[in-house]
Amino acid sequence: MAASCVRTVGSFLGKCTKCSSSINTVATQVLLSRQVCVSSALCRKNLAAAGPEKFTLEYIQKQVEEYEIGKRHLANMMGEDSENFTQEDIDKSIAYLFPSSLFEKRARPLMKHPDEIFPKQRAVQWGADGRPFHFLFYTGKQSYYSLMHDLYGKILKIEKHQDRLRAKGLFSQDAQLISLGPSRWLTKEELELLLVETISTHDYDRFIKLMERMLAMPYSSTEEEFVQRYRRQLEAQSMKQMMPPLEKDENGVAFSTAEGRRKTSDSSVILRDCGSGHITINGQDYLQYFPVLQDREQLMFPLQFMGVLGRFNLECTVSGGGRSSQAGALRLAISRALLSFLSEGDGEAMRQAGLLTPDPRVRERKKPGQEGARRKFTWKKR
Amino acid sequence: MAASISGLLKPWTPSVFLVRWSRYNPYYLEPEVSKEAYSRPETELSAEEKEQRELKALRPIKAATSGVTSSVFDDPVISKFINMMMEHGNKVLAREIMTQTLENIKKKQVEKYHKASEGEREVIECNPYTIFHQALENCKPVVGLASIQKGGKYYQVPIPLTDNRRRFLAMKWMITECQDNKHRRTHMYEKLSQELLAAFGKEGNVIKKKYELHKMAEANRAYAHYRWW
Numbered sequence: 001m002a003a004s005c006v007r008t009v010g011s012f013l014g015k016c017t018k019c020s021s022s023i024n025t026v027a028t029q030v031l032l033s034r035q036v037c038v039s040s041a042l043c044r045k046n047l048a049a050a051g052p053e054k055f056t057l058e059y060i061q062k063q064v065e066e067y068e069i070g071k072r073h074l075a076n077m078m079g080e081d082s083e084n085f086t087q088e089d090i091d092k093s094i095a096y097l098f099p100s101s102l103f104e105k106r107a108r109p110l111m112k113h114p115d116e117i118f119p120k121q122r123a124v125q126w127g128a129d130g131r132p133f134h135f136l137f138y139t140g141k142q143s144y145y146s147l148m149h150d151l152y153g154k155i156l157k158i159e160k161h162q163d164r165l166r167a168k169g170l171f172s173q174d175a176q177l178i179s180l181g182p183s184r185w186l187t188k189e190e191l192e193l194l195l196v197e198t199i200s201t202h203d204y205d206r207f208i209k210l211m212e213r214m215l216a217m218p219y220s221s222t223e224e225e226f227v228q229r230y231r232r233q234l235e236a237q238s239m240k241q242m243m244p245p246l247e248k249d250e251n252g253v254a255f256s257t258a259e260g261r262r263k264t265s266d267s268s269v270i271l272r273d274c275g276s277g278h279i280t281i282n283g284q285d286y287l288q289y290f291p292v293l294q295d296r297e298q299l300m301f302p303l304q305f306m307g308v309l310g311r312f313n314l315e316c317t318v319s320g321g322g323r324s325s326q327a328g329a330l331r332l333a334i335s336r337a338l339l340s341f342l343s344e345g346d347g348e349a350m351r352q353a354g355l356l357t358p359d360p361r362v363r364e365r366k367k368p369g370q371e372g373a374r375r376k377f378t379w380k381k382r
Numbered sequence: 383m384a385a386s387i388s389g390l391l392k393p394w395t396p397s398v399f400l401v402r403w404s405r406y407n408p409y410y411l412e413p414e415v416s417k418e419a420y421s422r423p424e425t426e427l428s429a430e431e432k433e434q435r436e437l438k439a440l441r442p443i444k445a446a447t448s449g450v451t452s453s454v455f456d457d458p459v460i461s462k463f464i465n466m467m468m469e470h471g472n473k474v475l476a477r478e479i480m481t482q483t484l485e486n487i488k489k490k491q492v493e494k495y496h497k498a499s500e501g502e503r504e505v506i507e508c509n510p511y512t513i514f515h516q517a518l519e520n521c522k523p524v525v526g527l528a529s530i531q532k533g534g535k536y537y538q539v540p541i542p543l544t545d546n547r548r549r550f551l552a553m554k555w556m557i558t559e560c561q562d563n564k565h566r567r568t569h570m571y572e573k574l575s576q577e578l579l580a581a582f583g584k585e586g587n588v589i590k591k592k593y594e595l596h597k598m599a600e601a602n603r604a605y606a607h608y609r610w611w
Contacts, residue, residue, distance in 0.1 A: 182440050234440045292474055297451045305417060305452040324448050332445075349420045352414025352438050354446030360405040 260332030285330030517581035
């Protein structure tokens with residue numbers, strides 16, 4: 001599949017450059033041998049730990065060399081600079097040369113570095129005499145148990161340090177707990193990737209418990225570097241907000257445009273910093289378009305929350321959906337347009353008030369064998 | 383399953399359809415709509431609230447529903463009551479009934495105020511919102527009954543109720559009472575205002591129902607140890 005695509009691309013390029021013989025024979029050799037599923041890294045299963053290694057180190061090195069040569073040929077073919085040919089350029093070129101309209105993205109032709117295609121696998125764990133290298137080999141999960149062993153060793157070390165301080169009389173309970181910052185523990189899948197081994201949920205829970213136990217002990221800041229290896233940083237959500245740009249029209253009035261969606265309604269809003277507070281929707285006045293108070297309240301919500309009710313003029317267009325979903329779509333568009341007039345702190349407050357999240361709730365489909373989405377047919381005993 | 387937390391941040395559909403699931407990932411937090419929560423400076427907060435604030439800065443937040451606003455006129459209890467009164471999705475009608483009820487309560491109380499003598503005027507409550515909240519408080523039962531099977535028979539066992547359950551029962555009793563036990567020609571808002579004013583004064587059918595429930599719970603006190611949770 002994926003690697004066979006690599007090989008066919010390699011053979012295709014080889015034909016182009018008239019050095020076909022070596023690459024062709026490799027391709028035919030591999031095609032004649034046993035079919036192996038090589039796109040396992042894309043299948044998101046930890047096949048690395050599944051069994052003894054399927055690909056020898058030399059084979060993978062050869063694949064890497066072929067990939068590098070193929071990359072240079074591809075760059076030459078596309079007329080680009082072969083030194084600075086990035087992976088994105090490769091993807092674009094392959095999409096151009098082998099256009100595919102298959103819906104399954106993983107079935108399309110691809111050319112990636114063999115490290116991404118072939119799963120990471122462990123080298124052979126025993127020497128020529130059959131004796132394993134690692135002392136925990138016979139546990140079956142040597143990386144996991146050696147990690148737990150190291151962790152417990154560190155706990156004992158911290159306890160010994162505490163005893164020494166107690167003997168000197170310098171022990172204090174609240175000293176030097178590790179400050180981790182906004183971060184989270186590695187998930188089970190990430191830990192499996194790190195250890196190149198499958199572990200069960202029970203093992204993962206025990207690992208986290210032992211880590212938490214170590215963190216709760218005073219004087220644990222000595223092991224901070226070890227702990228940070230198993231934590232990932234969490235970035236603040238407010239960084240991910242996209243603000244519409246603030247523009248100025250001919251009269252010098254600042255305005256911004258934004259769009260919003262809710263259920264099947266689409267809306268677009270132009271917020272002008274005029275100072276009058278008029279609202280026009282699809283050419284009509286908002287009092288006429290939304291006779292129900294609840295919808296008008298929803299339009300006012302972001303402006304009232306920020307305290308800028310009379311300041312802006314709204315020119316809105318909305319289509320699709322019912323009256324409540326149109327009001328919701330307009331509210332989202334107004335909140336987004338308002339972001340460009342406000343500071344960062346206000347934007348964060350709006351996000352925490354739930355004004356900037358698009359509502360994902362849509363109509364649930366009807367299922368076969370039932371009358372509606374949830375309602376079942378009347379149950380009859382006979 | 384997503385291999386990283388970033389995969390959990392988008393709206394998702396679980397691969398197995400559970401009975402009660404939400405379009406949001408469990409990672410999302412509830413929105414906080416009131417303006418006052420954001421105007422408090424750092425110094426006034428306790429340690430827990432500071433932690434909450436930090437957590438909110440890192441996690442994605444659900445969208446605010448279409449029934450809530452940050453306006454001073456928005457009351458979560460009243461919104462819940464309106465939703466419970468609503469039938470076939472007719473929110474406009476339910477809200478209309480609610481506003482008429484509150485208007486009616488205000489009218490009656492103001493009439494009473496003007497008719498009363500100087501000494502009694504201070505005691506009369508004219509704010510319909512306080513009357514509504516107080517009436518609902520008076521209707522909330524303290525203990526409830528659960529049907530537990532033991533030795534082949536079903537016993538009514540007294541159990542403690544959560545706040546949500548108590549509020550729900552009070553509202554439900556109020557609404558069913560007003561829908562069923564009234565004269566054919568009275569409007570819903572009339573009957574509701576009568577019932578709410580009665581509950582405010584600790585009289586009326588709903589209060590009676592609450593006391594009956596309490597009496598049953600007291601009578602079945604002997605079976606309280608059948609509860610295992």
